[in-house]
Amino acid sequence: MKTSRYATSRQKACQHCSVAKAKCDRKATGCSRCAKRKIPCVYPQTRSSKEKSPSQGGPSPQSPDSIPDSLVPSFCGLPPDSHSEAWTEPWAQPVGQREHIRTASSNTLTSNPISFKKTELDFSNLELFCPINTDEITTRWMNPYIPVPGQTIKQYPSGVSSFISRILKSYTAVAARGRGTLPFVHPSQISEQPASSPLTTCLSLIKICETPLPGSEGTAAMVLQREMGNIMECHESYNELSLLGAFQAYLIYCLALFFKLHQGPQNQLRSAMMNLQTLAHLSSKQGLMCVADQDRTRPKWEEWIVTETKRRTLYVMYLFDSVLSTQEALPTFLATELLGLPSSASKLLWHARSRSEWEREYNIHLAEWTDKSLTIDELWPVPPDMDAPDIARRSRRVDHWLEEIDEFGTMLYAVTSCTHGG
Structure with a gap:
């Protein structure tokens, strides 16, 4: 024809x-x-009118090795x-x-509806602090093998495990397709990252995983693993924003290896998770909360973007770790090392398009949350020593939080509520 x-x-x-x-x-x-x-x-892509198909005696298709x-x-x-x-x-x-x-x-992720001017954001001189012991993040992979006193095993119902897996798989598809934005990558990061940054490289390279040909998954995995190796070789030279991007990129690569290229834990994925937890530790150590949070005052927009994005990426990493543990029939433990970290922020704050819009919404947030923002541990099981008034107060705070959250927060609540009740 x-x-x-x-x-x-x-x-x-x-x-x-x-x-x-x-x-x-x-x-x-x-x-x-x-x-x-x-x-x-x-x-x-252009094709010469003189190019012949194999059936017409033209050059044969290239081998998978080229x-x-x-x-x-x-x-x-x-x-x-x-x-x-x-x-x-x-x-x-x-x-x-x-x-x-x-x-x-x-169709890169830079074409999302939320645009930012580079001159509007300044990610230098951020005042952040880390309220948790991040050493427990980098050694979390050892928990199933070396029991630690005080650990609480978290029993995910089979339906919840399946739900987590499907959600994380959808994140991988969003990245591979290149349309939309990931709920743990803030839109401002795309405009601020240089073309050679780990995150920008990842969001372009990951597209080779969208529709891999049968039998080509191993070659695609080799490409991703090589870039993952580059990240680990260079991560000590990254500044704070680049290290966060490297952490996110490495997580996206791990998700793609597992959900798109079907590289199970036995195929070096567990080793990759150890590296991922190292990046999480280093990035978290530089600050997971704003100093202004201690005084209940409004931080700089840039400070809030970095800390909120770090925490979201951290929560996704922990969910993915639970998926791998479930597949290997290993126990999953409650992430008590994250105790006290804020849960995901409101939809209006996350999707604010300008500094003035974000500041207005944050002022409202401070007025409504006079004590402190909801913390991730308030979505965990109710402590046995908590009395009825405190339980009622906690329930009201969760209800208030649910009024404001985006789809990422809804996912977190679905997982914790179906696992722990409440």
Whole structure:
């Protein structure tokens, strides 16, 4: 059957220049306009009219061991460091699949409805503190093997375990598809991260997991694991915001390995979880709460963004750890090391589009929560020594929190309520 003359795009400029109707110099490593703006430079997939299909005697399909460079998005300004090595890994797809990947790669998470101006946010000189012992985070993987006095086993009903698994799987799909935003990645992070940052690299590289071909999962896993190795090699040089992004990126890679590429705990995933908990420990140690929280005053927006995002990422990591433990028939323990940390914030605060909007909502939050914000342990089992008035007060606080939360908070409540009651 003859192919339509319009079946393949004749667009010559890169995606961003085409949308802006600007002149594109079409450099092989990325056009000058995209390089100046430090944004991904993606060219549309074109196919020569003289190209022959295998049935017509043309070149045979590439083997799974070879990957054309055209499949990898070109990142302008990407330094020739360890991060850039991940983009040279081999990855093979048929032409139709190749065109699909190129189309998807242009739909990055930067196109979400909440936009931020870089000049509006300043993530330097943040006043944060950590109220918990983060050493217990980095050694959590040992809990099933080395019992510690005072540990409380958490028995997830089978339905709750399935619910957690499905929710985390959906997060992986959102990242791989490149549409929408993850509930533990704040929209401002996308605009603030440079093109070569771990998080930006992750949100582009993870798209190879959207529809992997049968039998190609191992190659895709190798690509992700190489970038995970780069993160662990470079994490000591990251500043606070980059370390948070590295923590999030490593978590997203782990989720993709498990849910998309079916790499179980026996396939080095447990080792990856140890590294993930190390990153969680280092990032958390730099601060999980704002200093202003101690005085019940309003912090800087940037301080709130960093601490809220860290805690959300931390909670997702703990849920994923429970999924792995359940699959291996290992016990899951109550995360008592997180005692006192705030639970997820309100939807209006998380989705605030500007500083003025966020400050207005936070002032309302302070007026309504005169004591302190709801903490994560208030969603756990009621302590046996808590009297009736305190139980009633705790119930009212949870009800108040439920009035304000977004879908992430709803998920947390569903898990804790169905597990512990209340």
